[in-house]
Amino acid sequence: MKLLVGLVWLLSWLPFRAISALGWAVGSLIAALPSSRRRIGEVNLRLVLPDWTPAARRRLLRQHFVAMVQMLLEYGYCWFASRERIQRLVRIEGLEHLRALEGRNVILMMPHFTGLDLAGQRISLETPLVSMYSVQKDPWLDEFFRTKRLRFGNGIIFSRQQGTRPTLRALKEGRRLYYLPDQDFGHRDSVFAPFFGVPAATIGGLSRMAAVGNAVVLPCYPRRETDGYTVVIEPPLDNFPTDDVVADATRMNAVIEAQARRQLHQYFWLHKRFKSRPPGEADFYAK
Known part of the structure; x- marks a missing residue:
């Protein structure tokens, strides 16, 4: 793992266009190989x-694999680039x-787009952030990730295992919550709301x-361009939340769908977004 981190450090010295190429x-090659992803x-x-x-x-999926590999190679910028370089690479x-x-x-509200980590780091240079993360099984790797995410000193993170109370406390104390609400976490705390016309298990955490x-x-959302990223911050959602969690989840998914349609290849399509099904529906991913 430390050798891999060293490789990423070397990649951090490459220009953005070289990382793109x-x-x-690499992404085109991986896209051509059979895999579960x-x-x-x-x-x-x-x-x-x-x-x-x-x-x-198939063309879109190949473009998506390319965008995913580019994102992975760009972690060198996240972990090692200077504050000034991050500001040049990522516009708001x-x-x-x-x-x-x-x-x-x-x-x-940041959906799962490639570039979401660079986007969060860039926003943290403008305002104090709080976010949640998943603990890594490898203690060294977990500490490394935590250190690199917090290296500019303007953010705090809590593990999902700690629950939402510390995060809410930080939000009430003035930190802006960088929140990723759009993956399938199962039926618990979820409702079914349409996403691209397909019922999707959607957590109600955003409205709560x-x-x-x-x-x-x-x-x-972040938009990858030829010379860097642009983080687009949209106007606030009006009349949100309501007392109807399904309506809120439906509205949230509609916003994310509109963002994804502007750059379909940059949205995360390798996650089982539709794994949880309403009663009686078959598993889409079963072979």
Whole structure:
């Protein structure tokens, strides 16, 4: 693992366009190889883009593998690049929406797009953040990840095992919550809401935390471009949350779908987003 970290350190010295080219080469190769992840991506794209031809979906999946590999190679920037280089590599569009909420509790709703870690690090240079993470099994790796995520000194993170109380406390104390709400965590605490027209198990955490934390929700997403990233911060969701968790989940998924359709290859399609099914429905991923 330490050798891999050393390789990532070496990659951090490469220009962004070189990382893009290397990611294209490696990602295209991986996309051509049979794998369980490729099969998951094929199932997801068939579900969400049923009107596309199989050839068009295959091209999109190849583009997605490229974007995923580019993201992995860019962790060198996340872990080792200077503050000034991060600021040059990642621009922010819509920062005025965040600044207009000075003194308010804010949740930055960040879906699973490639570039989400660079985006979070960039936003943390503008405002104090709090976020949640999954503990790594390897203690050395877990400590390494924690240290690198916090290396600019303007954020704090809590493990999911600690629950939401510490995160909510930090939100109420003025830190902005960087929150990723769009993966399938099973039936517990989830409702079914449409995502690309497919019922998807959707956690109600965004509306609950916004209600308990008296917070404004700002949707955001990163957009990978030829010379870096642009983090787009959208206007706040009005009349959110409501007392209807299904309506809130439906609205959240609609926002994420609109963001994903602007850059389909940069959304995470290798996760079993539709694994949990309503009663009576078959498993989409069963062979």
